[in-house]
Amino acid sequence: MSFLRHGLVTGPVLGALWMVILATTVAVAMSFATGEPFRPVIWLSLLWGAVLGLMAILRPAGPAGAWIGAAAILAGTLAGIGPMGIEAPVVPTAIAGAILGAAFARSMLAILGDCPPGALTRHEFEAAVIRFLTGFGYIFFTAIVLIPFYVMVMTSLKNQSELLQNPLDFSIDLSQGLGLFRSYVELIRDFNFGSYLWTSFYVSVLTVFITLAFSIPGAYAVARLRFRGQALMARSILLIYMVPMIVLALPIYIAFSMTGLRNTIFGIVMIYPVTTIPVALYMLQGYFRGLPHEVEEAGLMDGLSRLAVIWKITLPLSLPALASVSLYVFMIAWNEFLLAFMLLDDPSKFTLTRGIASLNSSEIPRQHLMAGAVIATVPIMALFLGLERFMTKGLTAGSVKG
Amino acid sequence: MPAPAHPTPPTGTTRLARREARLAYGLLAPTLISVALVVILPLLAIFWISVKPIGLADLRPTAPVVREQVRGEGDELRVEYRLRNSSQEDAILNVVLTDTLPDGVEVAGDLPADCEIDGAALTCRIDEMEGGYNERLIVPIRAADADAAEDAAEATEPVASGEADNILLNATFTFENFARIFDGDEFWGVFGVTLFYTVFGTVGALVVGLFAALLLNKSFRGQGVLRGLYLFPYVAPVIAVAFSWLILFDPFSGSANALLVQMGVTEQTINFFGDRPLALIMVTVFEIWRYFPLSFLFILARMQSIDSDMYEAADMDGASPFQQFWYLSLPQLLGILSVLFLLRFIWTFNKFDDIFLLTGGNAGTRTLTVNVYEQAFAVSNIGAGAAVAVVIFCCLLVFSFLFFRFISREEGL
Structure with missing residues (x-):
């Protein structure tokens, strides 16, 4: 391995690998954006990357070297001997070449840092490799997260025949104006999605309130009060949290069928909180434990009852925790699929997730399915991005649950 | 001189501690009850069901089903009760059918063997309906206005009840x-x-x-x-x-x-x-x-x-x-x-x-x-x-x- 630790070897090797990664990334991104056939040519990429990597180590042209390298990639791409093979019109080709050139020139210098053209210390070598891996990581993670969501949104804006013709062409025809959103209009007009949205919303909000009403007293008792079985209680909360829903869903289905609660929103509102109470209890008791005893004791000394202490001291102090628990519970209820799927058959009472499940048939074009998915995703994402700090705290506070 | 009384720490639970524990149980009670209802009970149920020979169709309990229709005209005018057993296999015991005949309608002729009438109230008893039972009970009637009688008769729903073995609750077990x-x-x-x-x-x-x-x-x-x-x-x-x-x-x-x-x-x-x-x-x-x-x-x-x-x-x-x-x-x-x-x-x-x-x-x-x-x-x-x-x-x-x-x-x- 030690022969790798030489600037004249490290540079070309990292350069070649980096060029393959960037060429693939740019080709995929350009294909998705324009629908034109872009593809990386592996051996040309390796060659280009190795040569430019060597240049980045030697730096014969001084600070202008980056510009020269970028221009060379652009020229090579236009001439058809670049790292990407393209059979596209000249404008997208030039754009792809320019992006690849600029990205490579900038990032290659950053990756190699101040590596000298001679032998490298272990530290310099590993730092360069780590910078290379970091760059790869950013590209990789961003791509795997974004691509499914990109496909979801773009599919919902196109129509089935366009998609069958060229599955890669996600370019949208902006001249249609609002016609772009016809799948959404049809979903709300013909498929009753407005009412599903409302049902999902109020079921989730009710679930949040019921969950809090049950879990705040319970969590306080477990966290603060001394009683026999306290430790057992704290553990059984976690244990309940581990019972799979599908095991419970079967008897619940039977019980609901026999009592006529199936197909009622009341039944759903009754059952959702039970799935979220253990989570909320666990998160809240962790938070309550972390609050200082002294404040509550001062309240007790001043003659407040326990319940008044909870109401006037503990709850105002734990507003941030309540916010994150509420958000988390809202997310669970909003995304819940299994119970809604099993317990609701009547299309007038569907929640959003159940409504989307009913769109999954060969007769309904897929842009409707994807438009439904977008309708379900956008509110929870908006909420999440708006309150990200609470959400992140809520997620780390006690939930490793999927 | 007696030894001075040493103050001893309280043993056992004090009143304050008991009150705290009571409050704790009180605060936990709603959660415990709801969790018991929706987690513990279903878990027990799943063990019970797993040793029962039960299919999806058995969830609908076996019960008598009745449909009422007024047919014919003039002397042939009659009320027909179509009575059937919802299950093809299981018998229903002690079936009772009750219905109220509307005003202006009288019974004209013989009632079916199992039925009797008291004023306007018609009651029929069948001791046992075997699986797949499907019969008609015919009550001949007389009415001034046949159409009005038909509407009126069909406006009152006949009620049928019976005792059937519920597979979920009986003692049949299987591995x-x-x-x-x-x-x-x-x-x-x-x-x-x-x-x-x-x-x-x-x-x-x-x-x-x-x-x-x-x-x-x-x-x-x-x-x-x-x-x-x-x-x-x-x-x-x-x-x-x-x-x-x-x-x-x-x-x-x-x-x-x-x-x-x-x-x-x-x-x-x-x-x-x-x-x-x-x-x-x-x-x-x-x-x-x-x-x-x-x-x-x-x-x-x-x-x-x-x-x-x-x-x-x-x-x-x-x-x-x-x-x-x-x-x-x-x-x-x-x-x-x-x-x-x-x-x-x-x-x-x-x-x-x-x-x-x-x-x-x-x-x-x-x-x-x-x-x-x-x-x-x-x-x-x-x-x-x-x-x-x-x-x-x-x-x-x-x-x-x-x-x-x-x-x-x-x-x-």
Whole structure:
């Protein structure tokens, strides 16, 4: 391995690998954006990357070297001997070449840092490799997260025949104006999605309130009060949290069928909180434990009852925790699929997730399915991005649950 | 002189302590009751059902069904009650049919043998209706206005009641459900698939999450945005992302296939979610994709609480970045990693929605949880579904036992 630790070897090797990664990334991104056939040519990429990597180590042209390298990639791409093979019109080709050139020139210098053209210390070598891996990581993670969501949104804006013709062409025809959103209009007009949205919303909000009403007293008792079985209680909360829903869903289905609660929103509102109470209890008791005893004791000394202490001291102090628990519970209820799927058959009472499940048939074009998915995703994402700090705290506070 | 009385600390529970405990139980009571109703009761029920020969159709209890119709005209005018047994097999005992004849309608002629009339109230008793019973009871009537009589007679609903054996409650037990699910290679196939999915899904999500955390464990502009972005797969509704994956990897018109063909990786399109063993790998990859954000979040939180002095000291001593990761970071992260592994292992084992939405358990992806649904609803054998659920529950007991042995040491979570 030690022969790798030489600037004249490290540079070309990292350069070649980096060029393959960037060429693939740019080709995929350009294909998705324009629908034109872009593809990386592996051996040309390796060659280009190795040569430019060597240049980045030697730096014969001084600070202008980056510009020269970028221009060379652009020229090579236009001439058809670049790292990407393209059979596209000249404008997208030039754009792809320019992006690849600029990205490579900038990032290659950053990756190699101040590596000298001679032998490298272990530290310099590993730092360069780590910078290379970091760059790869950013590209990789961003791509795997974004691509499914990109496909979801773009599919919902196109129509089935366009998609069958060229599955890669996600370019949208902006001249249609609002016609772009016809799948959404049809979903709300013909498929009753407005009412599903409302049902999902109020079921989730009710679930949040019921969950809090049950879990705040319970969590306080477990966290603060001394009683026999306290430790057992704290553990059984976690244990309940581990019972799979599908095991419970079967008897619940039977019980609901026999009592006529199936197909009622009341039944759903009754059952959702039970799935979220253990989570909320666990998160809240962790938070309550972390609050200082002294404040509550001062309240007790001043003659407040326990319940008044909870109401006037503990709850105002734990507003941030309540916010994150509420958000988390809202997310669970909003995304819940299994119970809604099993317990609701009547299309007038569907929640959003159940409504989307009913769109999954060969007769309904897929842009409707994807438009439904977008309708379900956008509110929870908006909420999440708006309150990200609470959400992140809520997620780390006690939930490793999927 | 008597020895001075030493003040002794109170033994047993004091009144104050008792009051505190009472309050605690009071505060916990609503939660305990609701959890008992929706968790403990169903768990007991699932054990009960798993030893009962019960199908989906048996959920509708066996009962007499009656329909009323006025037919004929003039002297032939009559009320017909069509009475049938909803079950083809089970008998119903002591069936009683009651109906009220409307005003202006009189009985004209003989009642059926089992019936009697008291004023306008008609009562018929049948001692036993065997399975598949389907008969007509005819009551001849006389009325001034046949049409009005018909409307009036049909306006009052006849009521039929009877006593039938309820399969859910009777004392018939069978081990056939367990025999059926353990029968042959199928069970071990399902079990193997579950283990593969659980082990690789858990380890994969942890490793990918660790990489994502390493990536974001430094402050730079846009770090917050990226952190939010990397949580997307977990926050989005499972149904939305599962269908997006299905469309992305569609064998006929999926973008992924188009891309692979265009890049020259494959000639033929690949049926990602339809071929063995690829489908199983794909659902595992989906699981990793969807849950890496969670491990990422926890690992990142732990990383940010590691003291940075240690790394400076290591730098001074000439430790290379990889050595720092291996000898400093990893041992610090071992605790959170093992807790995450155990928790995620259990929850991946419990996972149902993802596979159900992606493949429906076809193409060699049927895990134990999907098998519960398959047996209970696709094969319509509730008993067998419950038996699978019992197996799952027993596996979980073992896992939770292991979990508590660990979590008592790793109280950090």
